[in-house]
Amino acid sequence: MTAPLVTILDDEPAIRSMLADALTEAGFRTMSFGRATEFEAALKTATPDVCLVDLSLPDKDGLTLVHRLALEQGATVIIISGRAQVQDRVTGLELGADDYIIKPFDPAEVVARIRARLRRGQSQPQSGNTARFNGWTAHFDSYILENEAGEETPFSHAEGEVLRLFLERPKRLISRAVMQETLGGAAGESFDRAMDVRISRLRTKLREDPKNPRLIKTIYGAGYIFLGDVSWS
Amino acid sequence: MTAPLVTILDDEPAIRSMLADALTEAGFRTMSFGRATEFEAALKTATPDVCLVDLSLPDKDGLTLVHRLALEQGATVIIISGRAQVQDRVTGLELGADDYIIKPFDPAEVVARIRARLRRGQSQPQSGNTARFNGWTAHFDSYILENEAGEETPFSHAEGEVLRLFLERPKRLISRAVMQETLGGAAGESFDRAMDVRISRLRTKLREDPKNPRLIKTIYGAGYIFLGDVSWS
DNA sequence: CCCAAATCTAACGAATTGTAACAACCGCGA
DNA sequence: TCGCGGTTGTTACAATTCGTTAGATTTGGG
Incomplete structure (x- = not known):
């Protein structure tokens, strides 16, 4: 801390x-x-x-x-x-x-x-390992994403890192640089395209419409914003 | 509530x-x-x-x-x-x-x-992120513009900056200089054509008649004025 | 009415972002 | 050890954003 x-x-x-x-x-x-x-x-x-x-x-x-x-x-x-x-x-x-x-x-x-x-x-920070948002439930201990219908999709570690970052800072701009730092850290310095790919894959699992994403918005030249009413438990 | x-x-x-x-x-x-x-x-x-x-x-x-x-x-x-x-x-x-x-x-x-x-x-939806005006609804958190029929058009960050500026100062002259400062800020000093283009694009999304714009009026030699009955929520 | 300045906007292109496809890697069981 | 399935970075190319350019159009003064 x-x-x-x-x-x-x-x-x-x-x-x-x-x-x-x-x-x-x-x-x-x-x-x-x-x-x-x-x-x-x-x-x-x-x-x-x-x-x-x-x-x-x-x-x-x-x-x-x-x-x-x-x-x-x-x-x-x-x-x-x-x-x-x-x-x-x-x-x-x-x-x-x-x-x-x-x-x-x-x-x-x-x-x-x-x-x-x-x-x-800070009294808010996630007290648990499960987050609910807009019909979805993310279980970070079992790496499973559950939709409204109860269907389960597993997500990987890398996807989980991104998702957690979003869920901890909903409705706020998260700059690309911050993501790099929080995630890959000392990983690839040169090509951050890895970041885009992670987000792309996450979007697919969240069933986002590519033309009109509702949850993960891109701010050209700045970063991303996760829109979603998050509650941890 | x-x-x-x-x-x-x-x-x-x-x-x-x-x-x-x-x-x-x-x-x-x-x-x-x-x-x-x-x-x-x-x-x-x-x-x-x-x-x-x-x-x-x-x-x-x-x-x-x-x-x-x-x-x-x-x-x-x-x-x-x-x-x-x-x-x-x-x-x-x-x-x-x-x-x-x-x-x-x-x-x-x-x-x-x-x-x-x-x-x-309440960490609930920050109020004041949605504006209604003349049949349109602008959602600034989700970057979506909605018309009377409920059809949705996404708008970009740059367009949103301009739109927000207008909606925050309706029915008042907004000089070109103010726009430059509020928006691009440190952008090019010499070429303010970018401003026009942004507005032009916004007008297209608002379905303005080029010959007779109803919402975004140009004041020759001074700036722009947004006519519209705005209510934020 | 004429003209210079201001503004509009289609078109271009550089930068940024999306994503499919490929390859490297890892763990695991046969 | 080999092969398989899954994960993840890389590459290449497509799509988007947005400033710039340039020519057309409008405005207002004389």
Whole structure:
């Protein structure tokens, strides 16, 4: 179990380092960014547990970024802002932020609020080895996939890795890089086509319509999203 | 689907009614209590989705109550307190509270924070991912566009970005510059023809008459305007 | 009405992704 | 050891996405 990863996006270096210090001391891993574009680039290869975002960014509108993060990635987003008006806070929260902290802030409170968010998020992780989603049941201990009619299809280890990754992060974008890392790891560095093939095979077992997949969506140039209402048991 | 239940525990009647009014208006069910003992008695017959708790109670220590609620019941707890010290907030959050709001507060922010908690807790379909407009239904989670007849057309990520931008700002001029920034971002500065093409493709999917577009209007020299009665759900 | 600028869109092509087919590999029983 | 069935990466080619190009069309000023 690695330490949770917290990203810091703020244009002021002083604030970045203050936060990074406090978070590191509190036992988190951190990554800092001064510009939205850098941050977005990094998102392709890492999945932070919590994103701290300052609204006043030099190169992009912070609120739009928050909205995208929250909606498309399903990420946990905490806004840090100098704008103290109630209306600012309300719109920030309504756009999908999980919390809104006003500058100047005390790093200890930031840490406490991050912990509060993680407590909720992690209490969910699969308590069992069986997942149900959209009529399907996946048994990870027996490597069997069962459909509504009760018909059983075995799946292999490689397919199971992909399926589990999806089922643990439903409705969130999973970048190709993250997949590589989580799965093959040190395997083939050069050709990631293996990834596509795995997904293709998984889609076949899930009876996906190739022209119009319902469960595993491809986001061109970004990665995949698994749509499905997952419940573990 | 009944409205979420929010309990209010505060010894000041004025605050109770202020919160109750705001929450009712926001569509929640509420129950108010002035003493911890009453509240605990009510817990035996009802399971609130969110508990608002004031720390200064006449008959019991609020923090202990919060701890019990959070730990044993797994309830979502939001502390409302006049104690504004950072240390108070940190200990409150560490004892299991999900949020900490300081008096005096604005009811609108309380509502927004409650909504933020509920959004997470149910891990249910993130609301606000489906938009209806003029006979069309756009499903942003599944990347599908549905017409009145129920026919489905998938749309791509790039098309979705444009469509979402329009649907979030209906009946308002959207300048070309804003689009560039919101979308491609760091893409080519020189060639914005890409933008036109995206819109052209979107128009095709929306079955727009090229001679007389009804939904996506071009404002020569300024930008675009999306006409359509949008409602998100 | 004429023209330059702005916009539309069909067509092309580079990059990305899908998948069938093949081959390497593994475990297992005869 | 051999052969068989199953798994999985690789290859090759098909399909898709999406920016670019270029020529047609539209717009609004003079």
